[in-house]
Amino acid sequence: MTIGRLRPFLPYILLAPGLAWLTVFFVVPMYTLARQSLNDGTLETGFRFAWEWANYSNVIDRYQEQFIRSFRYAGTATVLAFIIGYPLAYAIAFRGGRMKSYLLFLVVLPFFTTYLIRTLAWQTILSDQGDVLRTARDLGVLDVTDALGISQNGRVLATPTAVVMAITYNFLPFMVLPCYVSLERIDRRLIEAANDLYGGPVRAFARVVFPLSLPGVFAGSLLVFIPAVGDFINAEILGSPKTQMIGNVIQSRFLEVNDYPGAAALSFILMAAILGAVLVYTRLLGTEDLA
Amino acid sequence: MAVQARGASGAGNVAAAVLRFAARHVLTAYATLALVYLFLPIFVVVLFSFNDTEGRFNFVWQGFTLRHWGDPFKDPALRDSMLLSLRVAAISTAIATVLGTLVAFAMTRYKFVAAPAASLLILLPLTTPEIVLGASLLTLFLTLNVATGFTTIIIAHVMFNISYVVVTVRARLRSFDWTLEEAAMDLGANEFQTFRKVTLPLTFPGILAGALLAFALSLDDFVITLFNSGQEVTFPLYVWGAARTAAPPQINVIGSMILFVAIGGIVLSFLLQRRRA
Numbered sequence: 001m002t003i004g005r006l007r008p009f010l011p012y013i014l015l016a017p018g019l020a021w022l023t024v025f026f027v028v029p030m031y032t033l034a035r036q037s038l039n040d041g042t043l044e045t046g047f048r049f050a051w052e053w054a055n056y057s058n059v060i061d062r063y064q065e066q067f068i069r070s071f072r073y074a075g076t077a078t079v080l081a082f083i084i085g086y087p088l089a090y091a092i093a094f095r096g097g098r099m100k101s102y103l104l105f106l107v108v109l110p111f112f113t114t115y116l117i118r119t120l121a122w123q124t125i126l127s128d129q130g131d132v133l134r135t136a137r138d139l140g141v142l143d144v145t146d147a148l149g150i151s152q153n154g155r156v157l158a159t160p161t162a163v164v165m166a167i168t169y170n171f172l173p174f175m176v177l178p179c180y181v182s183l184e185r186i187d188r189r190l191i192e193a194a195n196d197l198y199g200g201p202v203r204a205f206a207r208v209v210f211p212l213s214l215p216g217v218f219a220g221s222l223l224v225f226i227p228a229v230g231d232f233i234n235a236e237i238l239g240s241p242k243t244q245m246i247g248n249v250i251q252s253r254f255l256e257v258n259d260y261p262g263a264a265a266l267s268f269i270l271m272a273a274i275l276g277a278v279l280v281y282t283r284l285l286g287t288e289d290l291a
Numbered sequence: 292m293a294v295q296a297r298g299a300s301g302a303g304n305v306a307a308a309v310l311r312f313a314a315r316h317v318l319t320a321y322a323t324l325a326l327v328y329l330f331l332p333i334f335v336v337v338l339f340s341f342n343d344t345e346g347r348f349n350f351v352w353q354g355f356t357l358r359h360w361g362d363p364f365k366d367p368a369l370r371d372s373m374l375l376s377l378r379v380a381a382i383s384t385a386i387a388t389v390l391g392t393l394v395a396f397a398m399t400r401y402k403f404v405a406a407p408a409a410s411l412l413i414l415l416p417l418t419t420p421e422i423v424l425g426a427s428l429l430t431l432f433l434t435l436n437v438a439t440g441f442t443t444i445i446i447a448h449v450m451f452n453i454s455y456v457v458v459t460v461r462a463r464l465r466s467f468d469w470t471l472e473e474a475a476m477d478l479g480a481n482e483f484q485t486f487r488k489v490t491l492p493l494t495f496p497g498i499l500a501g502a503l504l505a506f507a508l509s510l511d512d513f514v515i516t517l518f519n520s521g522q523e524v525t526f527p528l529y530v531w532g533a534a535r536t537a538a539p540p541q542i543n544v545i546g547s548m549i550l551f552v553a554i555g556g557i558v559l560s561f562l563l564q565r566r567r568a
Contacts, residue, residue, distance in 0.1 A: 012405075014397035018390035018453050019412055025450040026416050029427035036430045084325050091322035095315075105557060106326060110333045112553035114511050116530040117546035120538055121332035124339060127350040172329065200307075201314060230420025233513065237534055247422050254426055255518065264430060267423045274420070 037264035047260060055265040063249050063266065067273065070245040073160065073235075074228035077167040078175075081224045082217065084168070085175035089216075090209075092176075093183035100184075107176050115170065119237050122166045126156045126238070158240035166234040174223035182216030183209070218285055222278060229274055246270055333550065340543035349540045363544040372529035373545060379441075379525060380509040383448035388502040390449070391456025395501075398457070399464040416454045424451060425518030432519065439521035447519045448509045455508060456501040463497025503556070510549070 006013065037055055039047040060067075092103045110118065125132055136142050137154060145151040152159045186209060194204035232247030246266065253263035339349055343356035364370035398409060416424060428447055432439055471493065475485040513527035520528060530542055 011397040011401035011403045014393040015405075015409055018394040018457070019409060021390055021449060022412050022416065022453060025428060025431070025446055026424070027412070029431040032430040032434045033423075033427035035434075084328065087318060088322045088325040091318050095319065095322075101561075105561075107329065109550075109554065109557075110329050112507070113333060113336055113546045113550045114527055114530060116513055116527050116534065117336055117542060118332050120530070120534055120542070121335040121339075123534075124335050124350050125331065129351050131352065169328070169332070201311065226418060227420060230422045232422065247420075250422055250426060251517070254429070260430065260433065263426060267426050270420060271423055 033264050033267060036260050037268055039261040039264075041261075043258040043260075052261065055261045056269065059262050059265050060269065063246065066244055066246045066249050067269070069243070070229050070247070070270075071273070071277065073164050073167060073243075073245060074225050074231075076164050077171065077228050078221045078225045080164070080168040081172050081175040082221060085172055085220065086179050086213075086217065089176045089179035089183055093180055104177075104180065108173050111173055116233065116237075118170065119166055119233055122162070122169065123157065123237055126162055128155060128157065157238060158243070160239075160243050162238040163235050163243045163245075166238050167228050167231060170231075170234065171224040171228055174227075175220040178219040178223065179213060179216040182213045186212045214285065218282075221281070225277070226274055229277075230270060336543050337547045337550070340540060340547045342540055342543075344540055349538060349543070359540045359544045363541050363548070365541055366539065368524070369526075369529055369539075369541055369545070372524045372526045375441075375523060376510055376526040379444050379448060380506050383445050383452060383509050384502055384505045386445070387449045387452035387456050387505050388498065391453045391501060391505075392460050392498050394453070395457045395460035395464055399461055399467070400469065413454050413457050416451055417458070421451075421514040425515040428515070429518040439519050440523055443519045443521065444516055444523060444525070447515045448512060451512070451515060452505040452508060455504050459501035459504055460494075460497050463500065464494060467494055507553070 035049060036047070038049060038052050039055075040050040040052040041047045088107070092100055092107075096103050124130060127133065133142070133154075133156065136145075142151055142154045145156075146154060150156075150159075150161050156162050190208055190212070191204055194208045195201075199207060229245075230247050232245055232251050235243050235245045235248050250263050250266045250270070253259045253266065339352075340359055341355050341357065342349055342352055343354040343358070344351075345353075359365075364373075394409070394413065397403075398406060425447070428443075428450065429439070431437075432443055437443065467490075471489055472485050475489045476482075480488065511527065512525075513531060516525055516528060517531070524532070526545070530538065533539060533542060
């Protein structure tokens with residue numbers, strides 16, 4: 001049998017093609033991106049490698065606002081996804097009964113339409129001439145939301161509200177599914193025990209159910225936050241120049257202005273900032289050993 | 292039960308019961324609202340595929356028509372983009388499924404020194420923002436002076452799909468009973484026969500799940516494709532271009548079709564699972 005002599009190498013032979021693909025088309029590009037971020041020159045004069053660290057300080061100075069906005073929007077969207085998604089996950093896990101798998105199916109079903117089409121649908125829903133806004137206008141709701149700063153001059157499109165709401169929407173299942181998984185895993189006898197020990201429903205939830213579901217909340221918020229920070233589709237379709245996120249900047253510097261070094265530097269700053277935010281969050285929530 | 296055990300007074304019981312009733316129904320109502328929020332845009336996508344709109348805008352309801360469903364590919368560019376997307380999805384899924392499944396097998400079946408490093412390499416692309424994945428790959432092609440186009444789209448899609456296939460297949464392989472392989476070998480099967488007749492059929496559902504996920508992700512990918520597509524226009528890129536001017540209702544028709552095909556597939560798998568059980 002020829003395979004006998006190969007046996008010690010077998011796992012490596014199986015791994016090789018897949019990991020080689022990732023090395024060449026994921027790891028090496030990270031290196032070329034890093035090199036690109038330190039180039040000087042323009043598309044016309046040609047780019048030359050020059051340890052040009054000024055690229056980093058330049059883009060930080062110039063796009064600070066968009067960076068801060070991205071983290072604010074993504075943070076808000078993560079909190080909103082938790083507020084909407086956690087009770088939904090809880091209801092499915094504890095009240096779903098035999099319908100559980102069907103209800104979970106309902107949660108992911110909307111995400112089988114193309115991302116862009118879903119986001120365009122929000123454009124339709126929130127458009128100025130649309131039925132939703134017309135009704136809200138007739139009922140005077142828009143005056144209230146204007147006063148609260150949720151809408152601006154009777155418009156929802158092109159406001160931060162529209163962008164944050166659509167980001168929340170587009171990443172909501174990433175919150176619901178992990179929360180559901182950890183809520184579902186909780187041993188129901190622990191809740192009965194809490195009740196037997198005179199913990200009412202509120203205390204049983206606060207002291208038993210919620211702490212035990214923290215790993216799901218932790219995973220869910222990262223799964224929402226990380227793609228949300230880098231997103232530019234929602235800001236592009238539903239926002240205005242005043243709601244531009246860092247993803248919009250990277251996209252346009254790369255593909256429209258052809259400022260490759262600047263866009264590459266922005267990409268690395270984005271990754272570093274995300275890493276920093278995730279580390280702080282992990283420390284705060286203290287779930288390193290739980291997750 | 293707990294309420295009765297506590298039973299300090301009748302009034303207390305009633306208050307607790309009321310609280311419980313409220314909590315139960317408030318939660319149900321809240322969860323229902325959340326589901327409505329999830330379905331609102333989908334409802335709009337399907338509804339507006341029947342909108343009797345003449346002009347370039349599809350924002351306001353004008354009345355019901357089946358016209359767009361009768362002629363979903365009115366714009367040849369839309370048809371071409373859909374065909375390209377299906378071709379890209381098929382090819383990249385095939386490659387990513389084979390590569391990813393091999394990796395998943397290696398990682399669950401064997402213990403080896405480089406396992407943690409391999410796991411890290413699989414996980415990193417999943418935690419990198421898509422825009423960075425797309426941009427970095429483009430810098431590679433720029434450095435190598437490779438013109439972006441069909442091949443680079445395939446390369447990109449295989450790259451981000453390998454990790455998803457590995458994660459999906461590995462989750463299913465964890466519950467696989469590897470002693471079945473030994474049993475087959477004890478009965479005289481060699482490695483290849485064992486794999487073909489025992490391992491592959493038993494792990495096929497997991498591999499299929501990975502492949503379907505990869506296909507769906509490839510069909511839907513916009514960001515990474517935008518960076519590496521050159522002159523090629525996939526379906527999401529077509530929608531992007533249309534969105535900047537005016538999105539024709541045919542986009543809603545295709546979007547609804549994709550949704551219905553996905554629902555059909557999932558319902559079918561539910562039914563098959565039930566029959567097997």
